[in-house]
Amino acid sequence: MSLPFLLEIGTEEIPDWMIEAALAELEEQFGNVFQTNRLDRPVFEKSATPRRLTLRSRDFPSGRPDIVTPEDGPSVSVGERAAQGFARKHGVSVAELKVYQSPTGPKYRVEKRVLGESMAQILERSLPGAILGIHWPKSMYWGELGSPTFIRPIRWILAILGDKVLDFKVAGIKSGNVTSGHRILGAAEIPVTIENYEQKLRENFVILSAEEREQRILSIAGAGHDERLLKTLVYLTEYPGVISGSFDPEYLRLPAEVLVTVMKHHQKYFPVYENGQLANRFLAVTNTDGDPEGLIRRGNERVLRARFNDAQFFWETDQKKKLADREVDLKHVTFHTKLGSYWDKTDRIKNVVKVALGGDALTIRAAQLCKCDLTTELVKEFTELQGVVGGLYARAQGEPEEVWRAIYDHYKPESMEDSIPHTHGGQLVSIADKLDTLQQCFGIGLVPTGSRDPYALRRAAQGIVKILVEGKVRISLRKFIRSDFEEFLLDRVRFYFRDVRGCKYDEVNAVVAAGWDNLKDVEERLIAIQAVRPTENFEPLAASFKRIQNILKQAQFVGNGGAIDATLLEPGPESDLYHEFQSVRSRLANLPYRPALETIASLRPQVDLFFDKVLVNAPEPKIRQNRLTLLHTLLAEFSTIADFSEIVTHT
Amino acid sequence: MDSYQEIIFKLKKYWSDRGCIIQEPYDLEVGAGTMTPETFLRVLGPKPYRVAYVQPSRRPADGRYGENPNRLYKHMQLQVILKPSPNDVIDQYLGSLSAIGIELKKHDIKFEEDNWESPTLGAWGVGWQVMLDGLEITQFTYFQQCGGIDLDLVPAELTYGLERLTAFLQLKDSVYDIEWAPGVSYREVRFADELQFSVYNFEMADVGMLWKLFELHEGEAQRLLGEFRKLAAPLPNGRGSVGTESGGVSRFPLLPTYEHVLKCSHLFNTLDARGAISVTERVAVIARVRKLAVGVAEAWMAQQTTEELAEAVQ
Numbered sequence: 001m002s003l004p005f006l007l008e009i010g011t012e013e014i015p016d017w018m019i020e021a022a023l024a025e026l027e028e029q030f031g032n033v034f035q036t037n038r039l040d041r042p043v044f045e046k047s048a049t050p051r052r053l054t055l056r057s058r059d060f061p062s063g064r065p066d067i068v069t070p071e072d073g074p075s076v077s078v079g080e081r082a083a084q085g086f087a088r089k090h091g092v093s094v095a096e097l098k099v100y101q102s103p104t105g106p107k108y109r110v111e112k113r114v115l116g117e118s119m120a121q122i123l124e125r126s127l128p129g130a131i132l133g134i135h136w137p138k139s140m141y142w143g144e145l146g147s148p149t150f151i152r153p154i155r156w157i158l159a160i161l162g163d164k165v166l167d168f169k170v171a172g173i174k175s176g177n178v179t180s181g182h183r184i185l186g187a188a189e190i191p192v193t194i195e196n197y198e199q200k201l202r203e204n205f206v207i208l209s210a211e212e213r214e215q216r217i218l219s220i221a222g223a224g225h226d227e228r229l230l231k232t233l234v235y236l237t238e239y240p241g242v243i244s245g246s247f248d249p250e251y252l253r254l255p256a257e258v259l260v261t262v263m264k265h266h267q268k269y270f271p272v273y274e275n276g277q278l279a280n281r282f283l284a285v286t287n288t289d290g291d292p293e294g295l296i297r298r299g300n301e302r303v304l305r306a307r308f309n310d311a312q313f314f315w316e317t318d319q320k321k322k323l324a325d326r327e328v329d330l331k332h333v334t335f336h337t338k339l340g341s342y343w344d345k346t347d348r349i350k351n352v353v354k355v356a357l358g359g360d361a362l363t364i365r366a367a368q369l370c371k372c373d374l375t376t377e378l379v380k381e382f383t384e385l386q387g388v389v390g391g392l393y394a395r396a397q398g399e400p401e402e403v404w405r406a407i408y409d410h411y412k413p414e415s416m417e418d419s420i421p422h423t424h425g426g427q428l429v430s431i432a433d434k435l436d437t438l439q440q441c442f443g444i445g446l447v448p449t450g451s452r453d454p455y456a457l458r459r460a461a462q463g464i465v466k467i468l469v470e471g472k473v474r475i476s477l478r479k480f481i482r483s484d485f486e487e488f489l490l491d492r493v494r495f496y497f498r499d500v501r502g503c504k505y506d507e508v509n510a511v512v513a514a515g516w517d518n519l520k521d522v523e524e525r526l527i528a529i530q531a532v533r534p535t536e537n538f539e540p541l542a543a544s545f546k547r548i549q550n551i552l553k554q555a556q557f558v559g560n561g562g563a564i565d566a567t568l569l570e571p572g573p574e575s576d577l578y579h580e581f582q583s584v585r586s587r588l589a590n591l592p593y594r595p596a597l598e599t600i601a602s603l604r605p606q607v608d609l610f611f612d613k614v615l616v617n618a619p620e621p622k623i624r625q626n627r628l629t630l631l632h633t634l635l636a637e638f639s640t641i642a643d644f645s646e647i648v649t650h651t
Numbered sequence: 652m653d654s655y656q657e658i659i660f661k662l663k664k665y666w667s668d669r670g671c672i673i674q675e676p677y678d679l680e681v682g683a684g685t686m687t688p689e690t691f692l693r694v695l696g697p698k699p700y701r702v703a704y705v706q707p708s709r710r711p712a713d714g715r716y717g718e719n720p721n722r723l724y725k726h727m728q729l730q731v732i733l734k735p736s737p738n739d740v741i742d743q744y745l746g747s748l749s750a751i752g753i754e755l756k757k758h759d760i761k762f763e764e765d766n767w768e769s770p771t772l773g774a775w776g777v778g779w780q781v782m783l784d785g786l787e788i789t790q791f792t793y794f795q796q797c798g799g800i801d802l803d804l805v806p807a808e809l810t811y812g813l814e815r816l817t818a819f820l821q822l823k824d825s826v827y828d829i830e831w832a833p834g835v836s837y838r839e840v841r842f843a844d845e846l847q848f849s850v851y852n853f854e855m856a857d858v859g860m861l862w863k864l865f866e867l868h869e870g871e872a873q874r875l876l877g878e879f880r881k882l883a884a885p886l887p888n889g890r891g892s893v894g895t896e897s898g899g900v901s902r903f904p905l906l907p908t909y910e911h912v913l914k915c916s917h918l919f920n921t922l923d924a925r926g927a928i929s930v931t932e933r934v935a936v937i938a939r940v941r942k943l944a945v946g947v948a949e950a951w952m953a954q955q956t957t958e959e960l961a962e963a964v965q
Contacts, residue, residue: 012741013779015764050762138766140777140793142736145803152777153793155738183745184755236761267785284785286759296759299784302824306721313719337934 002042002059003119003162006194009131010156010180013050016235018151022134023048026055029130037064037122047208049238051180054208056194060161063118073097073108083108120161124168127159131170147171156180160194182206182238185289205239205289213240221283225270233268237287245269245301249280251308254315255392261382262307269304314377323393326372333374336455339440342371345433348440352432356479363425366406369394370429373407387411413463416500420467427471434460435480442485461485461492468519469496478517493519497526506648507533513643525641528593533647537601544607545644548631551616557628564633568626573606573613580606581634593641600638655817655831658751659705662729662811665750666703669743671731674704679910680917683708683769684730684810688909691772694734694794695948696955697803703731705813709917711924714849717842720825724848725841727813734806736793744791744809748783752820759784767792771916771940773799773948776808788816798948858927865918869939872911876946879903883953900957905950912943 014022023046034041039061047054073086076099087094090110097108117125132148142153148171157175159166165177179197181187181204192200198208207213214234218225220242233240251259256278263269269282284300291297330343339345346368353359353367373379373390382389391408395401402425409421410429421427437460441447448457467473481489493516497503503526511525532538552558569575584603588596616631618624638644653661663673677687684690684706693700706728714724733740741762749755762779767790769775778792790810794802814826814837823829827838882899919936922928928936 013762013764138777140795140805142793142805144735144805145801153736153738183741184760188742236763269785284759287761288756288759291757291759293757295757296784298822299758299786299819302819302822303785305824309720310722313715 001062003062004194005042005055005057005060005123005162006158006160006197007055007127008156008158008179008197009053009154010158011051011053011150011154012152014048014053014151014235016050016232018137019048019050019053019235022136022151023053023055025134026053026130029133030055033122033126033130037117038067039064048210048235049206049208049213050235051183051238052206052208060119063116064122065116067114067116069112069114071110071112072102073110075102075104076106076108086110120164120166123159123161124166127166127168127175128170131157143172158192158197163193182287185239207239210234213237216240217242217285221270221285225283226264229264229268229270233285236268237285239287239289241286241288241290243284243286243291243297243300244272244281245284245297245304246281247301247304247308251312252278252280254308254312257385257388257392258311258315258378258382259308261385262311263304265382265384266307267300267304269300310381311378314381318376318378318393319396322397323369323372323390323399324397326375327368329375330371333371336440336446338444342374345436345440346371348436349429349432352435353428357428357432357475359425359428362400362402363406363428365399366403366410366425367429367432369399369403370407370410370433413466414459416462416466416496420463420470424471424473427467427473431464431467431473431475434464438464438485438489439480439482442482442488447488457488458492461489462496464489465492465496465519466500469523472520474518474520476517477519490516493522497522503530506646507642510642510644510646513646514640525593528597529642531594532597532601535598535601537604538597539647539649541601541604541607542644542647543649544604544611545635545638546647546649547611548635549645552628552632552635555617555624555628557632559629559632559636562625562629564630565622565626568623569630570614570623573609574627574630577603577606577610577634578630581630581637585637597641600641603638652821652830653752654833655813655829655837658817658820659727659729659813661751662747663703663705665747666701666731669701671701671703671733674702676704676706679913680709681706681913682710682916682920684728685769685774685808686772686913686916687730688906690730690732690808691774691797691944692906692909692948692951693732694797694802694806694808695800695952698734698955699804700732700734700806703729706730709848709920711848711852711921714845714852714924716849717827717838717845720827721815723814723826723841724845724852729809729811729813731809731811732806733809735804736807740807741791744781744789747809751816753783762791765790770937771919771944772797773941773945778808783819786815786819788812788819798951799945800948800952852921852924856921856925858922858925861918861922861925861927865915865922868911868914868918869943872908872915872943872947875904875908875911876943876950879905879908879950879953883950883957900954901961903950903954905947905954908950909947912940912947915940915943 027044027046030044031041042057042059045056071090074082083094083097086108087097090112092110097110099106100109132150136151139149139151141147141149150171154171154173156178157170157173158177158179159168159175160177166175168175177191177193179190179192179201181190181201186204186206190200190204201208207216214230217230217233217240259278260271263271263282269284272279272281272283282304286296288296327343327346330346331341333342335342335345349370350364350367354364359367370387370390373386373393376389376393379386379389387410388408391404394404394407402423405423406421406425406429409423409426410433412418412421412430421430437455438457441455441457446455468475490512493512494508497508498505507526507529511522511529514525516522564578566578569578580603584599587599591599614627616624616627618627667673674689677689681687684704687706689702689704693702707725708728709725711724713722715722737743745755761782763782765780766777767775774794774797776792776794778790780787781789781791788811792808794806794808796802814829817829818826821829827836827842829837831837831840882903919940923933
């Protein structure tokens with residue numbers, strides 16, 4: 001018989017971004033409870049609002065039967081004393097011991113029995129630990145020192161199994177059948193059953209389903225809004241509504257980037273566009289049912305006006321000192337206490353752009369100015385706009401487009417979804433900046449460990465990879481890589497091609513093993529492999545190459561620099577392979593990767609025949625050496641595009 | 652429409668009715684109500700306490716010569732400390748908004764995560780900024796640590812921004828236009844302060860003198876803390892120390908010591924506004940003030956423990 005179950009943990013407002021992860025953890029905690037009790041894990045339905053984490057199920061078992069675990073003891077033949085010792089150890093009398101036939105004769109055995117429990121008992125015993133076992137990014141206590149911690153104070157616990165209200169305590173709160181409605185619009189105490197729970201909440205202005213709240217927002221706001229902001233608002237509200245407000249079109253003279261940042265990041269509003277242009281309107285998501293008198297709209301409009309005023313004040317103040325005149329101020333902005341100021345960093349970026357990356361005069365100018373906006377009031381207020389603000393000021397101050405665009409974009413890409421800098425100049429400055437951060441941080445041992453990466457070095461490295469490939473920037477990485485972060489960067493290269501570009505891991509390994517100095521080239525080789533892989537000769541040839549590698553490894557043959565002695569070749573398959581190899585080699589010259597790979601793959605019949613008919617391990621040492629040299633040369637010559645032995649084959 | 656002062660009266664009455672002592676503002680420059688001894692020291696230790704007071708809070712770097720309608724060098728906070736925090740603390744807080752005439756059902760209230768940390772005080776807590784129709788009106792914090800010490804009883808701290816709350820209620824776009832008392836504007840009462848202190852803090856404050864004062868106050872606080880340590884032995888649990896000679900400990904002037912720390916904090920803020928502290932120095936100076944604040948908190952715990960022991964003996 002299965003029972004319906006409902007648990008609601010009622011809390012004060014949980015930070016929106018933690019809620020989904022907490023629900024997953026709560027389910028995991030339940031999974032553990034089921035596992036330790038050797039019960040099948042039921043299907044859970046998870047829901048949450050800022051003030052409640054809810055877990056429901058239709059199919060909880062009614063309980064757990066006895067668990068019997070046999071434990072073997074000494075052989076009966078060892079005697080009475082051993083039996084007594086064994087019985088004492090398990091707290092039973094000798095009479096209660098069982099005897100069973102083991103292959104080596106009769107042995108004592110005790111059957112340890114854990115008594116069965118009803119599901120209610122199990123839950124009442126396990127739930128306090130399961131609830132408090134949720135791991136939070138930052139938790140608190142709210143009573144006495146040493147009392148339980150949670151993300152925010154727990155205020156009620158609703159726990160029902162079938163028609164039984166469960167009875168347990170968490171952090172001093174007794175469980176019951178009472179929930180609570182919307183803080184302002186709903187009743188504070190609402191008795192419920194499993195059946196009417198969601199409906200009762202709805203009557204009290206709580207929409208339990210996050211999806212439904214999202215739909216409610218979208219039904220008024222329309223689609224196409226920032227997904228992350230939307231999710232934030234879904235988990236900031238229990239009964240979302242949307243109001244539309246406006247602002248003085250005069251403010252549209254400020255850069256759209258600034259206005260959008262104020263609306264989205266500071267006020268959590270959706271900006272509104274008309275014909276691709278920012279309009280003087282915004283949408284605010286409320287935690288209420290309507291705004292009949294327009295009071296909420298008026299309040300939000302006033303707040304936005306004040307924010308825009310501030311931004312305008314900073315925009316105008318900052319213009320009084322040109323970006324170029326701020327360079328020297330960077331001496332007072334610390335990059336890192338051990339790594340000097342942003343002035344020092346700028347100097348290094350400039351050098352890399354100029355010398356190593358061969359940037360032109362305008363790109364060097366951009367590098368010189370790229371960090372100057374760190375001293376502006378606008379960036380101090382809107383740190384997320386660093387770079388962008390510098391670009392905007394540079395444009396306003398008459399810098400050429402190549403310069404301001406490069407400054408504007410040089411923090412890009414800020415994530416794997418973000419685009420790379422639009423211009424070549426911006427790409428070079430961005431690469432130089434990120435490479436410098438990597439080199440400097442690794443230089444003093446600030447290395448990311450596990451999930452800790454306070455200087456965002458992974459993002460920097462990933463950004464470099466993305467720009468080099470997608471920006472088609474053909475530079476040699478070797479000039480920049482140091483041994484201390486080579487592996488780190490290579491990891492990012494693999495991650496990019498595998499997880500971002502969706503390439504097969506063995507193809508990535510094969511291509512990278514043949515060199516990754518030029519990432520654009522790595523991409524081209526990968527594309528070629530992907531194209532050739534399904535052709536009939538490729539995988540079998542790859543398998544043969546792996547065989548060759550194994551043979552060479554077994555023979556401990558690393559090449560002796562000697563050439564192949566054609567006179568020692570046996571006529572037939574060996575000689576045929578040699579001649580075909582020479583022919584393929586000569587045809588490869590200047591071929592693009594794909595036909596080159598196809599050409600190499602065409603060697604397959606000769607390779608197959610060779611292995612079929614020729615004994616590499618010939619008794620005559622000279623002949624054996626010569627055969628190994630042939631295989632070694634073949635492998636070396638044809639592994640410059642990809643190391644085929646890395647390809648995982650199914651033949 | 653209630654005047655600024657009327658709103659303050661109502662809030663004080665509301666919290667007085669809920670068992671709070673109504674204190675008067677602390678008479679030294681502080682950056683926030685949290686810094687006064689009524690909060691910083693009273694939240695330490697196991698004694699319950701409830702207090703509310705208006706605290707003028709000075710932030711030299713926020714001065715705008717009276718030109719910005721929303722930013723002030725000196726703004727007023729209503730600071731409420733409920734120790735321990737009652738179970739219905741949020742409902743009580745919402746009740747205070749109703750008490751000043753906000754019809755909650757007609758407005759949008761959200762509690763958005765905002766954790767508070769004061770590096771100079773060695774203090775932190777978790778909580779929210781309370782948003783009313785998109786305006787942050789209150790900082791709500793469950794203190795966890797103060798002066799580097801885990802708190803015995805977690806207090807709730809409610810900090811109301813009185814000017815913006817009043818501007819909201821009076822529908823004013825500029826704080827200078829809010830009505831302080833019937834017929835008297837905020838501008839008439841406070842504009843001169845804003846202008847003149849901005850001029851002083853940004854342009855005229857003598858940096859050399861400020862540093863000298865900083866060092867004098869720092870020296871005095873250090874000297875006093877040193878004297879106190881001679882009287883008290885550290886507690887084994889690391890949460891302060893207990894007096895070895897109770898008479899000397901309980902009359903020891905820790906409150907005056909703390910005033911010197913507050914002076915240091917304000918001088919630091921003024922130097923910062925004056926642009927006299929580089930980013931690198933900043934961290935170091937904050938650490939100096941923090942060391943003093945933590946020292947006073949530990950000494951205060953020791954003094955409290957000594958007094959409790961003395962009371963227990965009687």
